[in-house]
Amino acid sequence: MIKQKPQISIKKIFKPNSHSENYNKSIQLKMSVEIIDASTIRNFLKDERFFTKSIEERFSMIDSNHDGRLSYAEMVKELEKLKVNETHFGVAGNGLTKHELGQLYQGLFANFDHNANGLMDSEEYKLEVREMMLAIAKGLGFLPVQMVLEEGSFLKVAVERERIVKVET
Numbered sequence: 001m002i003k004q005k006p007q008i009s010i011k012k013i014f015k016p017n018s019h020s021e022n023y024n025k026s027i028q029l030k031m032s033v034e035i036i037d038a039s040t041i042r043n044f045l046k047d048e049r050f051f052t053k054s055i056e057e058r059f060s061m062i063d064s065n066h067d068g069r070l071s072y073a074e075m076v077k078e079l080e081k082l083k084v085n086e087t088h089f090g091v092a093g094n095g096l097t098k099h100e101l102g103q104l105y106q107g108l109f110a111n112f113d114h115n116a117n118g119l120m121d122s123e124e125y126k127l128e129v130r131e132m133m134l135a136i137a138k139g140l141g142f143l144p145v146q147m148v149l150e151e152g153s154f155l156k157v158a159v160e161r162e163r164i165v166k167v168e169t
């Protein structure tokens with residue numbers, strides 16, 4: 001079931017020296033360095049029950065006023081955590097002004113708010129996360145990479161899931 005990972009040295013995509021500010025921030029946010037590849041992400045998405053459960057847990061965490069929908073304000077924090085500016089679009093976060101980043105987030109939010117009611121329901125959220133994760137997986141290709149992941153982020157959850165699966169098989 002589990003694909004054998006190639007025993008190759010890790011490609012460094014994260015360089016602490018060139019992102020020292022982000023790096024320090026990362027430490028405070030309970031980050032950890034993990035090795036991840038595309039199959040880690042794809043297997044996570046394929047595990048429908050597990051993926052749905054992760055989505056629901058995260059959704060209720062972001063939904064701070066507990067109305068069952070995510071407003072733009074609630075989503076902005078999440079988008080910041082996903083680091084869409086870095087991983088989804090391949091541009092350095094500090095290359096964007098705050099205004100540009102705001103436009104990026106608004107565009108993303110509008111993109112996934114399929115019925116354009118200004119709110120994101122759990123199905124819309126699920127589609128968004130799936131699409132982003134697939135984009136990240138596509139960007140990773142076949143080589144495992146070292147990434148700094150935030151505790152509780154979907155990428156981290158995907159890594160943890162793989163660990164559990166490995167222990168069980």
Ligand SMILES: [Ca+2]
Binds near residue numbers: 063064066067074
């Ligand atoms: Ca809400």
Ligand SMILES: [Ca+2]
Binds near residue numbers: 116118120124
């Ligand atoms: Ca909506």
